[in-house]
Amino acid sequence: MAHFAHARVDLDAIADNARLLRERAGGTPLMGVVKADGYGHGMLPAARAVLAGGATWLGTAFIHEALALREAGITAPVLAWIVPPGEPVAAAVGADIDLGVSDRAILDEVVEAARRLGRTARVQLKADTGLNRGGVGPADWPHLVEAAARAEDAGHVRVSGVWSHFACADEPGHPSIGRQLSAFHEALEAADKVGLTPDVRHIANSAALLTLPEARFDLVRGGIASYGLIPIPGYTVSGIRPAMTLHSRVALAKRVPSDSGVSYGHRYVTERETTLALVPLGYGDGVPRAATNKGPVLLGGRRRTIAGTVCMDQFVVDVGDDPVRAGDDAILFGDPSTDPGVPTAEDWAEILDTIPYEIVTRVGARVPREYVGGA
Ligand SMILES: Cc1ncc(COP(=O)(O)O)c(C=O)c1O
Incomplete structure (x- = not known):
């Protein structure tokens, strides 16, 4: 029996989006980014879908995510890029996972693991070109590439990639973009000078x-756009379609008089006698509490707004005199081309002053994913 709420994930949409992104990138090989449970869509189904759509690499944040891909039998190249102390580096080396090296200490740890295993570890050196998050900045970069070249000569590592990440790519024309590209070229030249020959040089996100x-170089990393969401406000890409639809249903509908305070804190008060519909989905399922009196919902065929405070397990919608009944569909976000009038995750992001990544990634474990397509 279907759960009261579910997130429907269209795997054909993910595969088609991946195909389209490759075309848009002029055929540059695509890394499908599947970290954070495939941005909430389910890591393994999402990984299989992007690969079906022509991605040849997968990207994860953590080693345990990359190992889960291997355990599921996925043999495509995988890069795991956040390697804090104590991570299972040896297991990653044993599973042929490329490791992001953001620091000299990580390189030393990987070399040590490779030495112990008698294997050559695959590493991708990360240059900090201006995001000032992970990666090695220009002052330390020459030392890192020299150390990596020595480890490669000794057979402990293969420097399979050099890469970086943009700070403001979602603001086309931002002055930092050109600066980061120049810094990336300099980092690549320094790697070249010490004899490194990376197979993939990459910096582009969606x-x-x-x-x-x-910014294409040898590989582009497509995360959010593979899931059908565009990170640049107001920018449209024809053919890209959202893969996730967050469904629930009305649990009960009841008439209340005018001047009734609704939900915790009575932050919504009815202006006349009306029908309130209760939707059993709340912040425990990933509906942001900040959607109080703001979140859009398609309910009874019309787009409406959440009335009052979003609770842990439920929220309320004022449907006026419309004939809404228990069991009617309530769709929080999805694809307007399949469900006309439905809000998108981008609409939710704009209304809540956040980004669509957060809207889909936070859909909670309590909400079952139902997969369609992907045959
Ligand atoms: C290092 C790195 N590369 C690529 C991506 C994918 O970015 P996007 O989802 O914007 O395509 C991310 C996502 O946050 C990232 O952290």
Whole structure:
């Protein structure tokens, strides 16, 4: 029996989006980014879908995510890019996972693991070109590439990639973009000078792969756009379609008089006698509490707004005199081309002053994913 709420994930949409992104990137090989449970869509189904759509690499944040891909029998190249101390580096080396090296200490740890295993570890050196998050900045970069070249000569590592990440690619024309590209070219030259020959040089995320041909290099990393969401407000890409639809249903509908305070804190008060519909989905399922009196919902065929405070397990919608009944569909976000009038995750992001990544990624474990397509 279907759960009261579910997130429907269209795997054909993910595969088609991946295909489209490759085309948009002029055929540059695509890494499908499947970290954080495939941005909430389910990591393994999402990984299989992007690969079916032509991605040849997968990207995860953590080693345990990459190992789960291997355990599921996925043999495509995988890069795991956040390697804090104590991570299962040896297991990653044993599973042929490329490791992001953001720091000299990580390189040393990987070399040590490779030495113990008698294997050559695959590493991708990360240059910090201006995001000032992970990666090695220009002052330390020459030392890192020299150390990596020595480890490669000794057979402990293969430097399979050099890469970086943009700070403001979702703001086309931002002055930091050109600066980061120049810094990336300098980092690549320094790697070249010490004899490194990476197979893949990459810096583009979804926004950059869509808008910056000069950022494509050998590989583009497509995350959010593979799931059908565009990270640049107001920018449209024809053919890209959202893969996730968040469904629930009305649990009960009841008439209340005018001047009734609704939900915790009575932050919504009815202006006349009306029908309130209760939707059993709340912040425990990932509906942001900030959607109180703001979140859009398609209910009874019309787009409406959440009335009052979003609770842990439920929220209320004022449907006026419309004939809404228990069991009617309530769709929070999805694809307007399949469900006309439905809000998108981008609409939710705009209303809540956040990004669509957060809207889909936070859909909670209590909400079952139902997969369609992907045959
Ligand atoms: C290092 C790195 N590369 C690529 C991506 C994918 O970015 P997007 O989802 O914007 O395509 C992310 C996502 O946050 C990331 O952290």
